[in-house]
Amino acid sequence: MCSEFAGPARRRIGILLFDGVKMLDFAGPAEVFVEANQSLNGYQVVLLSPDGGEVSTSIGARVEVAGAAADAGRFDTVVIPGSERPLSTWATPQVLAAARHLSARTRRLASVCSGAYVLGELGLLDGRRATTHWKFTTDLARRYPRAAVDPDAIFVRDGTLYSSAGVAAGMDLALALVEEDHGADVARRVAQSLVVYMQRAGGQSQFSASLSGPAPRTPLVRAVVDLICADPAAPHTVQSLAAHARVSVRHLTRLFRAELERSPAEYVAFIRFGVARDLLHSGAGVTEAAMAAGYGSSEALRRAFVARLGISPRKYQQRFRSTGSAGAPLLAVVGS
Known part of the structure; x- marks a missing residue:
């Protein structure tokens, strides 16, 4: 990525599209x-594709673009979205070449969801912090x-390189x-107008x-x-579990x-947390869920x-618990 950018009053935002883009x-x-x-005349959004042709999105809609990446000039920010299709079907040599061209002509480079794979293929994640959708994080770390x-961040900034988890995290x-x-x-x-959280608490593990x-x-x-699953609230220890299985603690x-x-202790905690979470989903109170799952308080x-x-x-x-209007409010941004 270039280190300097003498941008116009309106920041140009380039978004690279391709067949299968989510x-x-x-x-x-x-x-x-x-x-x-x-609120301000701050941005010019420019949709691009590798060859300037329209693309077919994940839902089948065809989207026209402003032109080819190679002809688009310089940008303040370039966004690389992702796809849920197999990587080899959408991160083609043409898409990678277009992304490489754009990455050298922007002040900031950002990926959304599996768009992080494109950054990885270009070597731009080497030595950098990054994230992607939770279901891709293990594979992303293995590949690069x-x-x-x-694996838990909603989005990550490392210098002028940005990456985010999937869909709404963009x-x-x-x-x-x-x-x-x-x-x-x-x-x-902007958040109030779009009725979204300006900043969500917690990481993507909650989703x-x-x-x-x-x-x-x-x-x-x-x-x-x-x-363990039959009675998660029981006082399970690695010693008691090993005795039940008639093996040594080390072997178990x-x-x-x-x-x-x-480990056995980690698995007990894992099951208890799942039980408590399911009880909260079903409407149980926090104390009730804690006691039933074996937390004690x-x-x-x-x-x-x-x-x-x-x-x-509670949050x-x-x-x-519910997406219905009868439940607790999901958003509280307007007037905040």
């Missing part, structure tokens, strides 16, 4: 920048071991860029299917898992790590939620 990955951030223009992948990132450019008041007005995991492969581990720990990628459950998700059980329940 619609919200680019439409969400684009709307943030366009909405900011209601020189990158420091943060709007979070765009709001942060607007705030960086024009201050918190403008960003707040992930993080309580899924590998299944036991052997009858011994399955028996211990069944014991080795089997758990090999099959479940957790609502404060212990609160500490577990803050440690894992960055928010309290989590307000956000995820």
